[in-house]
Amino acid sequence: MTIAPAQPVRPMRTRSWPRGVWRRDRTSIAPRAIVLAAVGAGLVAALTLQITVVGLGYVLTGSAVAVAVFATRRVRPTATQAVAIVTAIALLAVLSVRGAGWLAVVCVALSWVVGSFAVVGGRTWTGLASGSFALWFTPLRVIRWTRRGASRWHSAERVSLLRVFGVAVVSAVLLLVFGALFASADAKFAELLEQATPSVQVSNPLGRIALGVLVCGGTLGAAYLLRRTPRVDALAPGPGRPVARWEWAFPLAMLDVLFLGFVAVQLRVLFGGNRHVLTTDDLTYAEYARQGFWQLLAVTGLTLLVIAVAIRKAARRDTLDRTLVRVLLGLLCVLTLIIVASAVARMSLYESHYGYTQLRLLVLVTELWLGLVFVLLIVAGLRLSGRWLPGAVLGSAVCAVLLLAAVDPDAYIAHRNVERFEQTGRIDVSYLRSLSVDAVPALNRLPEPERSCALYRLQREVAEEAEWYEYNAARNRARDLLSEGPVGKCERVAS
Structure with missing residues (x-):
């Protein structure tokens, strides 16, 4: 009986990247x-x-x-x-x-x-x-x-x-x-x-x-x-395998009917504002706003997921298919926009009664940006082409952040809270002192002792001279303002 010689075991070569994504490089040199x-x-x-x-x-x-x-x-x-x-x-x-x-x-x-x-x-x-x-x-x-x-x-x-x-x-x-x-x-x-x-x-x-x-x-x-x-x-997944028309059109149609029914029944709740809060038992502005925010979060996430799956599975072979895709997905986006608008209105109402904070302002900006994303989805659906959509969404996010920076969010928050204090006499000094140096010009308008209590931490922050490479326009402006009117002793103030 002849025994064949054992073959050497070759080590398995693993690929960290799929074939055709990033080829091996053994020749290029760094200039x-x-x-x-x-x-x-x-x-x-x-x-x-x-x-x-x-x-x-x-x-x-x-x-x-x-x-x-x-x-x-x-x-x-x-x-x-x-x-x-x-x-x-x-x-x-x-x-x-x-x-x-x-x-x-x-x-x-x-x-x-x-x-x-x-x-x-x-x-x-x-x-x-x-x-x-x-x-x-x-x-x-x-x-x-x-x-x-x-x-x-x-x-x-x-x-x-x-x-x-x-x-x-x-x-x-x-x-x-x-x-x-x-x-x-x-x-x-x-x-x-x-x-x-x-x-x-x-x-x-x-x-x-x-x-x-x-x-x-x-x-x-x-x-x-x-x-x-x-x-x-x-690395992107290939195009999905289309299914029969009734398999994707029927679930989308049912979802649209559900959205229509919700919006029709809840119009009073969605856009009731002050009147709805005041006429509803055991409903506070905080509950009203938070309910709208979680609606936005859940509806937005699930709707984006539904749209992503539907685009991969919906057939677009003939005119009827393309029309159904535009109508069913477009209606879903429009109804979601209504809920987005409702959430924005609720958050604005909440801020007008309880004051502005960084989190509330960031949530409001995010809601507005998500509304813009749904508008872009509607445009992509009408054109039945979404190759430009990822770049457009990234560009809209950049524009939103730059616009937010131009608004100067901490200064805006401080300004609105100072205005609220002038109108109502209510202010949360413990929160205002946590804002950045951007808020100094607005907080400097407060009377004493609120001014000193809101600014004493920021005065210590801007007291030291910074090096030229640490230059910050807001910090320099705050240092100049506080040098003109030093912060006094902080006494306890009621929020």
């Missing part, structure tokens, strides 16, 4: 200009960016990263990429104008999404979502890319780099020595030199070095993605 530009962006971040300080450092770092990624490439950015780059930087610029921490978080997160879109692209929902996380999958590729680039640099170029470094060191030493001598010889020149020299104080050096390395690596990753871009749209 020296990209590496040096990334190091420069990391240096800018290490010297100017402080994660906990809302200021100019964010837009400086974002601009340095954008220049390093796009300016070192021979191919010019497309019009779409240019708009996305400007938009991402504009979102970061909000942090040098407004002082609200929660608004800063929203702007930074959205800037990341828009910046990822500028680098990776994406026309589908899956593409946009995947592109936002693509940078996290680049470290190993970037290390190999950079190593191959470094190995190709000629020895003459290395000598040139050493010479450049030597010349920079000699120049710095000469300027320091002779500048110190001239400054000690003439006080006027010393003052002029101090004003002309940017002041950069490096606190927490280890943290700043780590931040600089992180930004440098992220810049290299973005530059690599721009040159070796994964086809993130290929």
Whole structure:
């Protein structure tokens, strides 16, 4: 009996990305200009960016990263990429104008999404979502890319780099020595030199070095993605298998009838406003508003899910199919818009009676934005084409955030609460003191002791002079106002 020799077991090769999405890269090299530009962006971040300080450092770092990624490439950015780059930087610029921490978080997160879109692209929902996380999958590729680039640099170029470094060191030493001598010889020149020299104080050096390395690596990753871009749209699921007309039309028709019945029966509840609250037993403004908000949340989420499934399953072979899709889904969107309008009215009524807060204002803006999303869905349904819809929804979100920043939400909240205090004599000082420096101009109008109780925390926040890279317009304005009228002793006030 002959025993066949055992075959060697071959290790299974796993793919982190499906075939055709992001091919293997074993030949590309990182140009020296990209590496040096990334190091420069990391240096800018290490010297100017402080994660906990809302200021100019964010837009400086974002601009340095954008220049390093796009300016070192021979191919010019497309019009779409240019708009996305400007938009991402504009979102970061909000942090040098407004002082609200929660608004800063929203702007930074959205800037990341828009910046990822500028680098990776994406026309589908899956593409946009995947592109936002693509940078996290680049470290190993970037290390190999950079190593191959470094190995190709000629020895003459290395000598040139050493010479450049030597010349920079000699120049710095000469300027320091002779500048110190001239400054000690003439006080006027010393003052002029101090004003002309940017002041950069490096606190927490280890943290700043780590931040600089992180930004440098992220810049290299973005530059690599721009040159070796994964086809993130290929991750999107294929078109759904259509079902028979009655299988999708009947459930949608029943759902439309249910929505129609709800809106018809509840018109008095939906738009009753003050009258409905005052004439209904055991119903408060808080319950009235919260009920509308949860209606919006549930109806919006479920309706979007229904629309997504219906678009994949509904056949559009002939004119009757296309007409049914437009009518049934369009009616569903219109009826949802009515509930959105109801929720907006309820929240506005709630705010007018109980005052404005960050959460209430953010909920109101979100409701309005979701209403706009449903309008876009109606347009897509009429055209029976939604390829433009993901980009339009992202663009509408960016416009909503920039508009919110232009409104200056914390200042608006403080202004409306001060007006309410002037009319009713009621005010929640404990909440107002939690607002950011954006609220100082409005809170400064309050009489004592409410003014001092609302501003004493903010006075401590703006007391210290900030470095030039920490510049924030709202903080500077607040410092000027509080220096003109210092905050006094805080006494207990009734809310």
